[in-house]
Amino acid sequence: IERHEPEVFSRIATVFGSYDYINWRLTGERAVEQNWALEAGFVDVSTHRIDDDLVALAHIPRSAVPRKIASHEILGSVSAKTADETGLMAGTPVVGGAADMIASALGAGVAKTGDVLLKFGGSVDILIATDQIKPDPRMYLDYHLVPGLFMPNGCMSTGGSGLNWFVRNFAGGEMAAAQAEGISVHQRLDALAAERPAGADGLIILPYFLGEKTPIHDPAARGVIYGLTLSHDIGHVWRALLEAYAFAIAHHVEVLNDMGHRTERYLASDGGSSSKVWMQIVADVLQKPVQRLTGHPGSCIGAAWTAAIGVGLTDDWSGVSGFVSFADRLDPDLRKADIYRDGYRRYRDLYARLSAHGATRAGSSS
Incomplete structure (x- = not known):
């Protein structure tokens, strides 16, 4: 904006996040939630305060960045004007809020150091609870909602969206067969993948279909299917896709461990976790048990519990675990450890070799 619309930039009065804006409209109070301030680069992690020099790097007046508040901190209450406009009760307390x-x-109950959430939605998120703050450019960093804890995390550019792209474009025959069998196309493809061997008979996929975020931060990276032969079929490709995202998770775990974080317990949530085949592959690649959640309400219960803490209904952050329901736990198959150790090495090596020659870049003719 400063470069292309300097007149607009010169009129900036307040800089804050999307839910900070909603809170301002509700209460008339300006504040910036702690993680938005941290992710914006305004917070000195040694003091946990907004730093004037960091704000100045963005050429933003210090007065434009309001006070930082914790996610559970009350910043104000619903104003009479907002109550008239929305039907909300005037005087209702409003807390800072949090990213989804x-x-x-x-x-999901990720509240102890070493707990890891694997969130299988349109993209795949990896979040860990820790009592150590260790900034690293390979990963994102947020405050945990529980005071005193932090949440290094990663986010892939795709996940379920990559699987659905494959289904739409290449699985027409399986869609028809699944409909005839009265099952979903994903269930049919999972069944085919389960019949194929670990390692998909040498097929390796780089799932960088929209570039990639963490931990490689390469928006120009592109998806790759490597090792395809006439002996491979759709079951092999589907299995290789599931393995690709499992390898990407393993890459994040390797980085977290390299940062000094212990990864103790793995919880899996959201739509992709309903695939037992996929979760078993993840367990086999990580060689760690993966605990599936059932009926996980997503961010809703976490947000509600944060508000309850804020207004004094409870002071027990661990109480949210009472709302967590577990499905089955997938234990790793030790017989597949060597296969996936080699597969992960090949997965990492493939990107390194191709990117060195620009071969994963958009429009590359290499």
């Missing part, structure tokens, strides 16, 4: 994935992690 952070609230979702709390709602």
